[in-house]
Amino acid sequence: MTETHPTKDLVQVETRQTLLRQGYHLVRSGVLAPGLRVHRDVGAVWQLLTWGPSIAGGYRASAVRVPHQTAFVDDRRSLTFRELDARTDRLANALRDRGVGPRTPVAVLCRNHGGLVEAMVALAKLGATTLLLNSGLSPAQVAAVVAEQQPALLLADQEFLDRDPGLTGRLPVHTTWADDGDCDLAGLVTEGAAAPVPIPDHPGRTVVMTSGTTSTPKGARRPHPHGLSEAASLLSVIPLRAGDRMMITTPIFHTWGLAALQLGMALHAELVLPRRFDPEETLRTIAERRVTALVAVPVMLQRLLDLPAEVKARYDTSSLRVVAYSGSAMPADRVTQFLDEFGPVLYGLYGSTEASWASIATPADLAAAPTTAGRPPLGTRLAVLDDDGRPVPRGTVGQVHVGNGMLFEGYTNGTGKPVRGGLMATGDRGRLDADGRLYVVGRTDDMIVSGGENVFPRPVEDAITALPEVADAAVFGVPDEAFGQRFAAYVVLRDGATLGAAELVERLRDRLPRFSLPRDVHFLPALPRNPTGKVVRRDLPGLRES
Structure with missing residues (x-):
């Protein structure tokens, strides 16, 4: 009598299906x-x-x-x-x-x-x-x-x-x-x-x-x-x-x-x-x-x-x-503007040097939810886990983990990234919605605790860049004697626009909870960005010693 292994058989079926789908996309x-x-x-x-x-x-x-x-x-x-x-x-x-x-x-x-x-x-x-x-x-x-x-x-x-x-x-x-x-x-x-x-x-x-x-x-x-x-x-x-x-x-x-x-x-x-x-x-x-x-x-x-x-x-x-x-990340209002001006051609890939890719947002995803990072593509596994490595419910923020065939092989100094069940931590925190779309709320090390609340800079940046006077913005946590940490905002205004720090914060009150409001606002002619578009934190005033 032949012994069957349902789990093994299921894996083999899934592998064959994946290979067939890969072949289809390569031919297409x-x-x-x-x-x-x-x-x-x-x-x-x-x-x-x-x-x-x-x-x-x-x-x-x-x-x-x-x-x-x-x-x-x-x-x-x-x-x-x-x-x-x-x-x-x-x-x-x-x-x-x-x-x-x-x-x-x-x-x-x-x-x-x-x-x-x-x-x-x-x-x-x-x-x-x-x-x-x-x-x-x-x-x-x-x-x-x-x-x-x-x-x-x-x-x-x-x-x-x-x-x-x-x-x-x-x-x-x-x-x-x-x-x-x-x-x-x-x-x-x-x-x-x-x-x-x-x-x-x-x-x-x-x-x-x-x-x-x-x-x-x-x-x-x-x-x-x-x-x-x-x-x-x-x-x-x-x-x-x-x-x-x-x-x-x-x-x-x-x-x-x-x-x-x-x-x-x-x-x-x-x-x-x-x-x-x-x-x-x-x-x-x-x-x-x-x-x-x-x-x-x-x-x-x-x-x-x-x-x-x-x-x-x-x-x-x-x-x-x-x-x-x-x-x-691309600001939500800019995603919508790009779709309006250039049509449904925009694809957003979320990944990292270590993970390659984790998810991809299609034009339809971005039209429905401009802040989404999309869904995992074929052959990629994505999970949002708690600090003990257990999946969190949909809508709950946790640590983003990914598995694919192009995970990096480690740093040249011999260190690596945490891995749980074959999935590597990206270093970001995020949540999944009911349709399985990922939303990245920020880097784990960018999260601050302000007045006892865990807050991330991404929603604050999106709220600031949505203001019509603002061309660009970045938000980082800085030490605060009373609250432990607070947000500092670095803002670039559009040509000819005028906006003061107090007015900016006041206009954010209807968009953000109190503990997310930036307490420092620095106006700059431009944000210091590296060739890949990331803000160079060490070149910002107030963060050079951080």
Whole structure:
């Protein structure tokens, strides 16, 4: 008599269903195209099987499948996938001649441009460890990262070497971009042998640095995608298509920009890579190149919205099917404004350097609930737990936990994040509504206790930015002798607007409970933000010593 295991059988059924759904989304998006160009498809799959689903394998596969399609366009040039493959072979061979091999740590300090893509692909072909440095780090922070990570080589844009001349004395440097066009990368490509690069014994790794907005940044080891399941997860919600023109304005050194690059690679998309973000230039590029997908952070989208109406009217952005943002919360009124002006194209991804993604809000979600972070995509588990690791009822605030195939592998200093039942704590607190949508109320360490009440800054920020005079705002907790802690608000007014601190607080009384009202209000010309749009807390008055 055969013994049955209902739980095991259920897991097997769920696994088969997930695989079928993944296959459906991969075919629907064009990542897989059964029956078309069979010899090229087989060749592309062979590249992925032999190289693995790394950035090296992905771009080699695209070079076989769509060799003459444009891989990227930046401010100066464009390359096809075949040209990119050939140039990165040469670059990899030149770097190997300089001692770079499997597991060799190489630091990369670049803005978005084709040279960054070439460097990442070449390093992946060698099996090296790519350390992506945040271009917003101070010279002292860069020095601390270099001392901790001990890279053998630095590939950097010239502007960062000009800003921090001491870098060239700490380790060998090759420039990847210079304003006059004369950089080392082109010379390395010319010098390197054209021979194909042998597959390394150990696949390369990518280390992404945390933002360092409050302290020294930490290195987070990013895993390689485990095949195409991770792409299927995002594509189950965000309707990107093979061959899309994806404009990536968020920095690629950030997890969100890196994910966009990897997703674009799976879709053999044409990546449009402006080196600096300019709101009107972004609209011009969308119109001229018929960009179909824009990848950004909220502050960039807010700057698009703030353009004068007559400027926005000059450019036809009807080609956009997807505008995807991540990295920080977008104010509720700005979400609604964006949907009104650009149509139902907005997708909000909630995640982190450590968790990759946890949930995605669709245009329908955002129209119904502008502050929602959405629902978990295919293959992702999401739970809100109490301090003892038990699920909390719907509507109750708890600690957000997530599980997916792209959780980070730990910090380079040997530490990690708490994990319960295979779900990793994101460090945020949130709640689920009756429809399973997630709402993030704030970072666990941003929560303050004021007058005995637990309060979070996000609702306060939303209430402030909803005021018509306010262009931007951030709220943080500061020590308070009487109440333990209080909120301090940092506010940027719109051009020509006038608003005093007392009036601002008075107008918030009908929107917020008494214990959430900010007791300090600082008016600033602009908030100090890093390249990914996060507010740099240490640069705010009153918080520099916090």
